[in-house]
Amino acid sequence: MDRAGPFCGPLRVRPRVALLFVSTMTAPARGTGRALVSAMRPRQWVKNGLITVAPGAAGVLSHDNVIGHVIVAFVAFCAVSSAMYLLNDLRDLEADRHHPTKRRRAIASGQLSRPLAVTAVVVLLVIGFALPFSIRAPGGLELILGIYVVISVLYSLWVKELAVIELVSVTSGFFLRAYAGAVACHIYVSSWFLVVVSFGAFFLVVGKRSSELSHVGAGGTRKVLAEYSAEFLHSALTLSASVAVTGYCLWAFDTSSTGLSSIQHHIIPIRLTVVPVVLAILFVMRDSESASGQSPEDLVLKNHTVQALLLVWALLLGLGIYW
Numbered sequence: 529m530d531r532a533g534p535f536c537g538p539l540r541v542r543p544r545v546a547l548l549f550v551s552t553m554t555a556p557a558r559g560t561g562r563a564l565v566s567a568m569r570p571r572q573w574v575k576n577g578l579i580t581v582a583p584g585a586a587g588v589l590s591h592d593n594v595i596g597h598v599i600v601a602f603v604a605f606c607a608v609s610s611a612m613y614l615l616n617d618l619r620d621l622e623a624d625r626h627h628p629t630k631r632r633r634a635i636a637s638g639q640l641s642r643p644l645a646v647t648a649v650v651v652l653l654v655i656g657f658a659l660p661f662s663i664r665a666p667g668g669l670e671l672i673l674g675i676y677v678v679i680s681v682l683y684s685l686w687v688k689e690l691a692v693i694e695l696v697s698v699t700s701g702f703f704l705r706a707y708a709g710a711v712a713c714h715i716y717v718s719s720w721f722l723v724v725v726s727f728g729a730f731f732l733v734v735g736k737r738s739s740e741l742s743h744v745g746a747g748g749t750r751k752v753l754a755e756y757s758a759e760f761l762h763s764a765l766t767l768s769a770s771v772a773v774t775g776y777c778l779w780a781f782d783t784s785s786t787g788l789s790s791i792q793h794h795i796i797p798i799r800l801t802v803v804p805v806v807l808a809i810l811f812v813m814r815d816s817e818s819a820s821g822q823s824p825e826d827l828v829l830k831n832h833t834v835q836a837l838l839l840v841w842a843l844l845l846g847l848g849i850y851w
Contacts, residue, residue, distance in 0.1 A: 563634035564648060567617060568610035574829065576605045578702060581725070582710035582717055585788060587849045594713050597663045601712035605705060608656035608673050611649045612680040618645055619684055653677070660712075668711040676704050691755035695733050695764075702729030718786035720779035724772060731768040731809065735816035737761055742816075765816065769809050776805055788848070798848035804841040808834055 579601050583589045589598070617635045625636050634640035660669040679687075683697045706725040710717045738761040741753055780799050783789045788798045811834055828834055 560640065560644070563639040564644070567614055567634040567640050567645065568648075568652075569613045570606075570610075571829070572609065572613065573606045575702065576602050576609070576705055578705040578725075579605065579709035579712070581706050582715050582721065583713045585721065585845070585849070586710075586713075586715050588713065588715065590850065597712045598709060600659050600663045601669060601708050604656045604659040604669065604673060605676075605708060606656075607652045607659070608677060609680075609701075611652035611656065612677065612684075614645050614649045614652070615681070616684045618642060618649075663712060669708060672704050672708045672711060676701060679704075688750075689752055691752055694752055695730065695737065698733045699726065699730045702732070718779070720775055720782060720786060723775035724779055727768050727772040727775060731765065731772050732812070734761055734764045734768055735812055738765060738816045765813055769813060773806055773809060777802055788845075794848040794851055796848070797844045797851075801841050801844045801848070804837040804844070808837040808841070811837070 580589060580598055583594050583598060588594045614635075617633055620630075621636055621642070623630075625631050630636060635642065635645055656673055657670055660673075663669075679697055679700055683694065687697045688694050703722075703726050706729075707717070707722075709715075737753070737756060738758070740750060741756060741758060741761060778787075780788050780802055783795070788801075789795045811831075815831075828838070
């Protein structure tokens with residue numbers, strides 16, 4: 529584009545340079561350190577809280593050695609997942625610069641250089657895969673981390689454009705986090721636990737896609753949205769919610785060694801956890817399908833009703849297992 533300068537003739541600016549200039553001007557001013565932390569997406573680390581579910585449900589979360597293992601697994605997943613976020617931003621650099629909001633990201637805006645981002649990816653991966661050795665659980669936990677990295681890379685390169693398959697790919701990230709907590713603490717997990725985590729995570733992922741479709745439509749920046757209809761996502765949301773609720777009820781009411789109610793003296797609080805679980809799922813379904821709704825992730829982080837239901841669930845579960 530051409531513009532007249534105050535002391536010379538027309539000023540010729542290359543489009544890519546101009547776009548980078550605009551992106552930098554619209555991005556919040558950050559130093560290198562803050563830009564790096566922003567690119568690591570610490571807000572997403574809340575997902576790694578799933579690592580506490582298996583040891584918490586097993587009643588061993590209060591044990592000193594278990595707490596240490598959980599912390600190590602949590603930090604390892606934070607490091608590896610942040611490395612994947614950086615890698616994804618590096619791959620989508622040019623596309624992000626054309627995006628109305630993603631152009632403010634640290635790498636797209638030029639506030640974090642590509643060489644530094646690549647270095648951060650390597651360092652974070654080394655930290656993530658080295659930490660399991662400190663708790664003498666390198667085999668299982670490193671295998672889970674490795675599977676997570678492979679799926680994340682495949683998702684970034686190819687899978688994110690495949691309808692339905694991309695839903696399963698994102699769901700696997702939640703499942704691997706929950707299973708990592710069991711592996712790090714050497715805990716046996718029941719089939720009910722696997723069912724609840726798998727379909728609960730699938731429910732959240734479908735809910736997010738439903739919210740995105742309501743907000744931006746099929747022509748949004750996520751290409752795979754064009755492959756979905758509101759009716760299909762509604763059916764998938766209902767199906768996953770039904771399986772998740774059924775699995776959780778069976779898990780909560782099961783008095784055998786595979787169920788939460790195997791703690792015979794405190795069955796009532798555990799079974800009452802079904803109420804906040806069902807209410808939270810209904811609330812997420814209602815909001816995900818409304819035109820002004822938030823994604824499930826934002827509901828957990830910002831919505832006080834959902835947060836209150838999660839707190840009630842945690843209190844009842846803790847009362848039943850640890851009291």
